[in-house]
Amino acid sequence: MKSWRLVPLLMVFALWAPSYYDMPSVTAFAQNSPQTAPNSPAQNNSAAASSTMPQEASSASQPEALRGPVQPVPFSHKEHAGTLKMPCQYCHTPSRSGETLLIPRAQFCMQCHATVATNNPGVQKLAEYAKTDRAIPWVRIYELPSFVSFSHKVHLQHGATCEQCHGQVSQRTRLYQEADISMATCVNCHRAKQASTDCSTCHMLEQ
Numbered sequence: 001m002k003s004w005r006l007v008p009l010l011m012v013f014a015l016w017a018p019s020y021y022d023m024p025s026v027t028a029f030a031q032n033s034p035q036t037a038p039n040s041p042a043q044n045n046s047a048a049a050s051s052t053m054p055q056e057a058s059s060a061s062q063p064e065a066l067r068g069p070v071q072p073v074p075f076s077h078k079e080h081a082g083t084l085k086m087p088c089q090y091c092h093t094p095s096r097s098g099e100t101l102l103i104p105r106a107q108f109c110m111q112c113h114a115t116v117a118t119n120n121p122g123v124q125k126l127a128e129y130a131k132t133d134r135a136i137p138w139v140r141i142y143e144l145p146s147f148v149s150f151s152h153k154v155h156l157q158h159g160a161t162c163e164q165c166h167g168q169v170s171q172r173t174r175l176y177q178e179a180d181i182s183m184a185t186c187v188n189c190h191r192a193k194q195a196s197t198d199c200s201t202c203h204m205l206e207q
Contacts, residue, residue, distance in 0.1 A: 091109075099152060099153055
């Protein structure tokens with residue numbers, strides 16, 4: 001390119017570059033780069049999203065009770081699993097196959113709360129869900145991608161505990177993702193316990 005044509009182009013770039021890097025989209029991209037941005041919790045019950053890093057990283061300075069997403073009905077695992085010593089599987093009963101553990105419907109909770117803490121606003125909201133048998137739209141904390149197969153039954157049979165994957169739930173007023181459920185974490189755990197690390201153990205390769 002001839003030098004007399006290059007000079008105007010350089011002048012245009014000199015005027016354009018500062019304004020470009022001040023644009024909100026570029027600034028937002030820099031602030032939310034993979035090195036600094038925490039993962040957001042899944043907002044639905046599909047199995048397409050993957051949570052591999054502890055969420056709420058940006059709120060680490062917040063009091064523990066304020067971490068995690070606000071749920072449609074407030075529920076304290078600290079009160080139920082901690083103070084009252086209710087075992088996890090009392091509420092999270094196994095599915096027919098035992099592969100998954102279920103989240104109870106409002107009607108199940110009302111077996112106790114029909115007479116317990118009935119003046120509590122959260123319990124009253126729970127009762128409204130129970131009257132119409134509506135599923136409570138809980139905000140997911142942990143969610144594996146659809147191509148990962150995980151059996152609660154197998155892990156529990158081999159001595160795994162809920163806390164190993166879900167953190168100290170019995171000490172939490174509001175749940176947040178405090179445990180890393182990335183592939184690296186799972187593989188390291190399998191190696192430590194001399195469990196299979198073959199790809200087909202967790203990935204449905206034949207489908």
